[in-house]
Amino acid sequence: xxxxxxxxxxxxxxxxxxxxxxxxxxxxxxxxxxxxxxxxxxxxxxxxxx
Numbered sequence: 001x002x003x004x005x006x007x008x009x010x011x012x013x014x015x016x017x018x019x020x021x022x023x024x025x026x027x028x029x030x031x032x033x034x035x036x037x038x039x040x041x042x043x044x045x046x047x048x049x050x
Contacts, residue, residue: 015043022046 013025013036023046025031025039 013039015039015046017047 011027011031013031014021015023023039023043025035027035
C-alpha cells in the first residue's frame with residue numbers, strides 16, 4: 001500500500017492518531033531537542049483535544 005504524506009522538507013515530523021495526521025513540524029534548519037520536545041507536547045495536546 002502506498003500512502004502519500006506530502007512531506008516536502010527534511011526533517012519533517014508528522015504525528016498521527018487513529019490513522020489521521022494531527023500535527024506537522026517541518027524545518028529546513030537543524031532541530032534542537034527542545035523543539036522536538038515542544039512538538040511532541042503539542043502532538044499530545046492536539047490528540048487530547050480531539
